[in-house]
Structure formats: C-alpha cells, structure tokens
Amino acid sequence: MGEFKPEIVAYVCNWCSYAGADGAGGQKLAYPSSVKLIRVMCSGRVDPQFVMEAFRGGADGVMVLGCHPGDCHYRSGNMKAQRRFRIFEMLLRQMGIEKDRFLLDWVAAGEAKRFVELATEIHERVTALGPLSLTGSVERTVMADG
C-alpha cells in the first residue's frame, strides 16, 4: 500500500474565505494539494447534508470556512453555520466519525496566510487519522459518556 494521500473538501464563502484562498494563490503561498475548494455564496448556505455527501463521496476530511463573526456579508449566515455545525459535530461523534475530520473556521479576505495555516492544519490532522471509514456504528452513545 502506498502512502496515504487524503482528500479534503473545503467549502469557502465567496466574500471572505474564497478571497483569502485566492490571495494565497496570488502571493504564491503553497498549501496542501489535498484541499479541494468549493466556492459557495455564504457559509450559511452550507447544508450539513453537503458535508455528509462529501464524506460519502470519498472525502477524508471537510472544512467549512466563512467570514469572521460580525463580518458576514449577509449579516448572520456564518453564525447560523456555527450553530448548525455544532449540532452536526454532535452527530459525527455519535456516528463514530473523528471530530478532527471536520473543521469550521473563519478566514477574512486579507488573511491568505491564515487560509494556508488552516488548510495545512486539517491536512495534517486527517493524514494522521488515515482514510475515513463510515462504519455505520459507534462504540458508545453520548448517553453513556455524557
């Protein structure tokens, strides 16, 4: 078996995070090629089902990036994303998927370096975990361990 090369899907918002990623390209900052960008209008448009579909479709990790709190182009989309994905992370845990495979964070249009840092972070986390296997089962329910 060859070396594990993860596939990571990153949903990035049009107004801040995509511009940040674009800035990284403009400044010729290198980031892991495992991270594949999907531009959406707002992190609030990222339905948790998009993330599930990415995992089902072969992604080993998924990242959702939006504008910093208070900076959302649509005022509150990023805060909705934060609440949705907090619930989603509870689901992931119950379904036996490591929480390090998912990352929700904020990148402003001028933060090219921060985009590179986050992309590198999830790449390293997922590389350490190895390929995702959807098991359809977890070891313990949340009821058991609080």
Place this chain on the structure above:
Amino acid sequence: MAKPKVGFYWCASCGGCEETVVDLDEKVLDVVAAVDIVFWPCAMDFKYSDVEAMEDGEMTVCFINGAIRTTEQEEVAKLLRKKSTCVIAFGSCACMGGIPALANLTSRSEIMRRAYKDSPSVLHDENGPVPQTSSSAGGVELHLPELYETVYKLDDVIDVDFYLPGCPPTAALVETAVQTLLSGNLPPKKSVLLPDKALCVSCDRNSTKPDNLKIDKLKRIHEIKADPELCFLAQGVLCMGPATRDGCGYPCVKGNMPCTGCFGPVGGADQGARMAGALGGILEVGEKQLDDALSGMPDPAGSFYRYSMSSSLLGSSRKGDAK
C-alpha cells in the same frame, strides 16, 4: 379473472404494521373480497414451504414490514422478492430501518452482552448461555438465524417497488395505497406513496409560528407545560416537522406531542442533516451559550434518526455482513 394474490410478512418489527391492517376495521373485508391473502404468518397459518411452492412472480403484491437484521429475514425477503411481482416496503422499519436500527449506534457484541449478561432481569453469570447459531441438544442439531452487526433497510437486500413509511402507516394511508395498487394506475417505480413535502406545510400550528422564529434554548417536552396551539419549535421543543415527510395527518401534534419523525425525510434529504440545518437556523445564542442551549437534546442522532438510522448518509455504509 382470478383475484390478485397478496402477502404480508414481518422482519425486525414490533407488529404495529400488522395492527394497522387490522385497524382498517370493516374495510378489511373489502380488501379480503378483492384479493386472496396467500401468506400472512402473523395472522394465519402459512409456512415458508407454501411460498417456496409458488411460481416466480405469482404473488401480485407483497407487503414487507420490519428491518433486516438476521439471516432468516434476509433469506425470506429474497424469497418473497422472487415470488412477487410487486414488493412494498411497508412501514418505517422496512423503508429506513425504524426503531430497530437505533441498534446501529452500538454493536452486536454490546447488544448480546446487555441482553444476556448485564440486564437486571437476567442472572449475572459470565459463563451463562448465549444464543448460538448452531448447537445440539438430545443428539439433535439445532439452528438459529444469525444476528447481523448492522440493521439494514429492506432495499439494502432486495429491490423494492414502492415505499409506504410510517410507524405505523395510518389505516387511511393503507387503504389509499391498496386502492391505488388494485386500480392498476401505478405511480413510477420506487415512489414513496406519500406527498413529497414537509409535515410543517400542512400542520395547523404552522400559522402560530412567528415569521422570524428564534429560540434561546432547546427544552424537553416534560420540562414545560406545552401550549396546545403554539408551534412546538416556537416553544423551544424539538419537533421533527421541518425534516419529516407529510401525510400522517399529524395525530401526535393533535395530541399535544411534538413530531418524532416517523415518516422519514422528504425525497433526497437526510433527516439528520435537515434537522441540524433547521435548528441551527432558529437557535439565536452566542457561541458561549451554545452548549447550554443544546443540553436539552442529549441524543441528537437518536432524535433525528429515530426512524431513519439505516438511511442516514453517515451511518448506513457498513455492508460487510449482508449480501
């Protein structure tokens, strides 16, 4: 013309789906007059050999309820598929795994341990007997079906023609479905014989929901005195209406209990994703209060996928032990 032949079978289920057939009351006589019931082990004396003796496709319609979690259930489902022209996944367990599929949140070994070792109602004997797939007693070899690691929905093991979810499907829906099938005017294959819209669309509490619904904490139903007219979500109570298919006539809501999602998601949606999305949109709290706001929902997977665990995008992938 010979009457159409109809069969009913149950896999991993509670018997509630059989009950709903009986709940047709005297209308069941119309059904019996219009069809020949050739297989219904719950209600009449039939053997698997009776089915094996049939021609392929001899049964016009077979209603199969219950999830698939043993070798026996899978074998009989495959046999019935062969002998039936049309197979209907009847009830939530057959359509989406239902309550039995909550077992997918644990493992077979944990289930066996709980049932035969740890349960307060059994003798706590580490070396006590547990069911074996084969054993011998008095010189006779005995066999039991094997329990699978994963609980499957019916269409994980056989081809299904139509779906009628519900826990159970209401008698009115069964009547409509039977009439549709008898009329010969069939919807497209693989259809769910229900409307493709969310329960909230028809719920009469929908009009009480504020235009800009915001809540600051999820509460459990026993923690409040539920208002008999106000939208449950507006009261901060988890109601699965936004993520659940319409068609039941919302008897639970009429009984002042929130929807628990038994009709499953609307077409193409994942019930858990849909509900996480809906709740995230209406919870209006800062990041620091978020964990407290969600503390009234200690088991999101069990709440969102109470009836649809086998069809969850995240939890239905282990296909190792069924063919």
